[in-house]
Amino acid sequence: MIPQSHVIEVTYIIAVVLFILSLKWLSSPATARRGVWAGEVGMLLAIIGTLLYNGIVDYKWIAIALVLGAIIGVPLGNVQMTAVPQRTALSHAFGALCVTLVGTAEFYLRTPHVPTFVMSVLSLEVILGGLTFTGSLMAAGKLQEVLPQRPITYKGQNFVNLGMLAIAVVIAVMLVRDPGNTTLYPIMVGISLIFGIMMIIPIGGADMPTVISLLNSYAGLSAAAMGFVLNSKLLIVAGSLDGASGFILSVNMSKAMNRSFTNVLFGAFGQVQTAAAGAVEQRNVRSATPEEAAAILSAANKVVIVPGYGMAVAQAQHKVRELYDALTKRGVDVKFGIHPVAGRMPGHMNVLLAEADIPYDKLLDMDEINGELPQTDVALIIGANDVTNPAARTDASSPIYGMPILDVDKARTVMVIKRSMSPGFAGIDNPLYYLDNNLMLFGDAKQFVNSIVRELTGGGGH
Amino acid sequence: MVTVDLFNSLYVFILAAFIGFEVIRKVSPLLHTPLMSLTNALDAIAVVGAIILAGERKTTLSLILGTIAIVAATSNIVGGFIITDRMLKMFKSSRTQKP
Numbered sequence: 001m002i003p004q005s006h007v008i009e010v011t012y013i014i015a016v017v018l019f020i021l022s023l024k025w026l027s028s029p030a031t032a033r034r035g036v037w038a039g040e041v042g043m044l045l046a047i048i049g050t051l052l053y054n055g056i057v058d059y060k061w062i063a064i065a066l067v068l069g070a071i072i073g074v075p076l077g078n079v080q081m082t083a084v085p086q087r088t089a090l091s092h093a094f095g096a097l098c099v100t101l102v103g104t105a106e107f108y109l110r111t112p113h114v115p116t117f118v119m120s121v122l123s124l125e126v127i128l129g130g131l132t133f134t135g136s137l138m139a140a141g142k143l144q145e146v147l148p149q150r151p152i153t154y155k156g157q158n159f160v161n162l163g164m165l166a167i168a169v170v171i172a173v174m175l176v177r178d179p180g181n182t183t184l185y186p187i188m189v190g191i192s193l194i195f196g197i198m199m200i201i202p203i204g205g206a207d208m209p210t211v212i213s214l215l216n217s218y219a220g221l222s223a224a225a226m227g228f229v230l231n232s233k234l235l236i237v238a239g240s241l242d243g244a245s246g247f248i249l250s251v252n253m254s255k256a257m258n259r260s261f262t263n264v265l266f267g268a269f270g271q272v273q274t275a276a277a278g279a280v281e282q283r284n285v286r287s288a289t290p291e292e293a294a295a296i297l298s299a300a301n302k303v304v305i306v307p308g309y310g311m312a313v314a315q316a317q318h319k320v321r322e323l324y325d326a327l328t329k330r331g332v333d334v335k336f337g338i339h340p341v342a343g344r345m346p347g348h349m350n351v352l353l354a355e356a357d358i359p360y361d362k363l364l365d366m367d368e369i370n371g372e373l374p375q376t377d378v379a380l381i382i383g384a385n386d387v388t389n390p391a392a393r394t395d396a397s398s399p400i401y402g403m404p405i406l407d408v409d410k411a412r413t414v415m416v417i418k419r420s421m422s423p424g425f426a427g428i429d430n431p432l433y434y435l436d437n438n439l440m441l442f443g444d445a446k447q448f449v450n451s452i453v454r455e456l457t458g459g460g461g462h
Numbered sequence: 463m464v465t466v467d468l469f470n471s472l473y474v475f476i477l478a479a480f481i482g483f484e485v486i487r488k489v490s491p492l493l494h495t496p497l498m499s500l501t502n503a504l505d506a507i508a509v510v511g512a513i514i515l516a517g518e519r520k521t522t523l524s525l526i527l528g529t530i531a532i533v534a535a536t537s538n539i540v541g542g543f544i545i546t547d548r549m550l551k552m553f554k555s556s557r558t559q560k561p
Contacts, residue, residue, distance in 0.1 A: 019504050020481055026497055027488040029553040036547045039504055043539055050510040056517030058525075065516065065529045069536020076537060077544025081552075084495060087545065091502045091538045098531040098538075102511050105527040109520055117468050216498055223508050228471050230511050236471055237478040242505035244482030245497060252491075340491060347494030351549050359556035365491045 004054055011049030012234040018042030019238055023245070029360055046234060081355045082312050085344040086143035089212055093136035095219045099226050100129035104189065106229055112180025118229055119179045123172035125225035127192040132218040134196030139211055142200070143344055151204040164195045205309070206386065208344045210253040217246025249346045256340035256366070258392075258403040285421065288439040290448060293415055294455030296439075300377035300413075302333045304369060306406055307349050308342050310383020310418075314445035320382065321356035323449050326456040335362050337369035337379075337406050339387035370407050379411035383445050385418075389430045399428060414438040417448050496549045503542025509535035 018038045025035030056062070079087045103126040107114070114122070141147035171188040175181060203211050220242025227235030254260060288296075297303060305324070311317060327334050336358065342349045350363050364372075373379060381388055384406075391398040392405045408414050409432055416433060418440060432438055441448050489497050509532055516528030 015507070019507075020485065022500065022504065023482070023485045023489070023497075026493060026500060027485070027490065029490070029493065029550070029555070032493060032496065032550045032553070033547060036500065036543060036550060039500060040543050043504070043507065043543075046507055046510055047513070050513045053514060053517070055514065058517060058519045061516050061519075061525060061529045062513055062532060065512075065532035066536050069533040070540045072533065073537035073540025073542075074544065076541030077548070079545070081549070084499075084545070084549075087541070088495075088498055088502065091499070091542060094534040094538050095502060095505050095508065098506070098508050098512055098535040101527040101531040101534075102508065102515055105515050105524040105531075109524055212498070216501070220501065220505055223505050224475060226508055226511060228468075228475075230514075231467050231471065232511060233471070233474045235508060235511060236474045238504050238507040240475050240478040241482040241486075242501040244479050245486045245501040248483065248486050249494060249498065252494075338491070345495060346498065347491060347496070350492045351495045351552070354549070354552040354554070357552075357554070360492055360553045361555050361557075363492060 004052060008049040008052055011045045012232075015042035015046040015049075016234055016237045018045075019241060023241060081351055082315065083144075084351060085208065085212065085348060086140045088345055089136045089140035089143060089215070092212070092215045092219045093133050093140065096129045096132035096136060096222060099219075099222045100126050100133055100189070102226060103129060103229065104185075107179075107185055108182070110179075111182055111185075112178075114179035116176055119176045120172075121225045121228040123175060123188065125222050125229060126189055127168050127172065128218050128222035128225065130189050130192030131196035131199065132215050132222060134193045135200050135211075136196075136215050136219075138197055138200035139203070139208065139215065142203070142205065143208060149205045151202045151207075153202045157198075157202060161195065161198050164191055164198065168192050168195065205344065206341070207257075209341045209346055209348070210250060210257065210259075212345045213246050213249035213253050215246070217243050217250055220244070220246050252340055253346060256404060258400070283434040285433055286439055287442055288415070290441070290451030291455055293439070293441055293448075294452045296413060296415070297327060297332070297378055297380070297452065298330055298456060300332055302335075302372075302376050303327060303378045303380060304335050304337050304373060304376045304408070304411065306337045306339075306342075306379060306381045306384050306388060306408060307353065308339075308382065308384025308387065309344060309348075310385075311445055312343060312348065312352055312383070314383060316382060316446040316449055317352045317356040319446050319449040319453065320353070321358055322453045323456070324358055324362075326453050330456070335364055335369065335372070337366070337373070337408075338363055339366050339384070339406055342384055342387055366404060366406060373407045374410045376411040378413045378415060379406075379408035381408060381414065381416045382449065383417065385430055386428060388416075388432055389428065390435075391428070391431050395431070408432065409435055409437070412437065415441055417441045417443065417445050419444065492553070493550075496546045499542050499546045499549070503539050503546065506535040506538035506542065509539065 019042050022035040022039035025031040168191040220239050224236050224239025324334050338349045388408045390409045392400045392403040512528050512531035519525045
């Protein structure tokens with residue numbers, strides 16, 4: 001008879017293999033759905049294996065909790081695609097909550113006899129878990145717009161935040177030396193919870209892709225730390241895969257904004273921008289009507305559409321698909337240029353455009369599309385701003401100087417759909433709008449695209 | 463014993479992190495959103511720790527915290543897999559799409 005613990009370990013090993021395969025298959029859209037399947041099977045096996053554990057004396061609450069979790073999970077899995085960023089932030093919060101609660105329970109079960117090493121990783125686990133929990137809730141609140149999206153800054157903010165983190169670390173060290181001190185523990189958790197809130201307060205919407213990735217990484221690392229505490233290799237592997245993924249995405253996002261992590265978290269972008277926005281001068285701007293825009297687009301051979309968060313806000317992606325269809329039918333080559341930080345989370349635009357049935361091989365990332373923009377007749381920008389700002393290349397005084405951008409200004413004609421000339425969310429003036437080859441299309445993204453589509457499809461074939 | 467566990471765990475952590483970096487680096491930026499929701503669902507494997515905690519029922523506190531933790535993690539598993547699959551279903555290439 002094979003011992004039960006071995007059976008459980010085998011299910012865990014198979015789960016680990018399936019998890020790694022799951023991520024490997026995600027590398028291409030062709031195999032990606034197989035990856036989800038592998039993940040699901042691995043998860044199911046691991047859970048069944050765990051339920052076999054003979055130390056379990058009571059299944060009632062486990063069953064209730066599993067059912068309840070599934071009931072909450074189904075609607076969270078079926079949110080609108082535009083709500084995916086806040087859903088993701090919320091799921092980081094749930095993951096971190098689980099880890100923090102388990103860590104807390106472990107502490108109270110084991111105190112005062114907690115070995116130094118275990119207490120160290122346990123502290124790491126709950127500090128990371130705690131700040132990820134509240135930080136992700138804050139991020140979700142900002143993305144859902146139940147909290148103000150504007151970055152809130154005050155004097156000495158960085159000092160306060162770093163101070164709090166330092167205190168949490170000092171308490172952790174004290175707990176490592178004296179794990180029997182049950183009064184210190186709640187203080188440590190409390191501080192990390194408050195730190196999570198304070199950390200997100202100065203973050204603006206444009207920084208969300210980086211912050212979500214960073215929180216993703218923290219959630220993974222806290223789970224890996226939990227694996228150390230419970231001596232569970234399965235958890236260590238899953239946690240470090242998640243941590244690595246979040247880390248890679250954070251690095252990508254920071255690079256795409258030409259900023260360091262510390263700059264995103266402590267830089268308070270908003271302050272720089274209000275200063276820059278004061279320097280706006282009156283310059284010539286040319287605008288065009290939907291009819292003119294349609295005429296220019298239909299005369300083009302090659303069109304690149306650059307979507308941004310504004311497209312998501314206006315829910316214009318399905319109209320954009322109609323525009324894509326209308327132009328493709330006329331033999332125009334239409335592609336999409338996606339900046340890594342377009343939208344509110346990594347890959348946000350791709351998901352919205354895929355939802356609108358635009359084939360994924362037409363969605364090109366920044367490096368690919370920048371090679372094609374000089375040969376492009378029309379670059380049409382829908383709801384994107386900073387990622388197209390040529391000042392990032394030329395103006396060393398600009399707050400976004402050095403940030404890699406989509407070189408839309410190299411296209412023969414640039415058209416920008418925008419509500420008004422007011423600087424966007426980030427508050428940085430965009431010299432693109434004053435270029436000779438630029439046309440402003442003033443209006444709501446969805447309505448304006450709709451008017452263009454009507455011009456292209458109606459009007460007796462022309 | 464504790465130190466043996468520690469070093470075993472560290473080996474696993476380091477190897478898994480390397481595998482993670484290598485595998486995830488290859489994921490196309492196209493799929494970064496599904497990547498995040500999938501890793502989130504996989505990360506919810508923390509549920510196994512919560513199940514043991516609640517199941518062992520050593521104290522009332524550990525039962526309560528464990529139960530809440532199972533709810534939180536399960537919602538991530540279910541929601542994460544559902545939304546990842548929904549997103550991936552939408553990605554079609556122009557070759558397979560056109561009749």
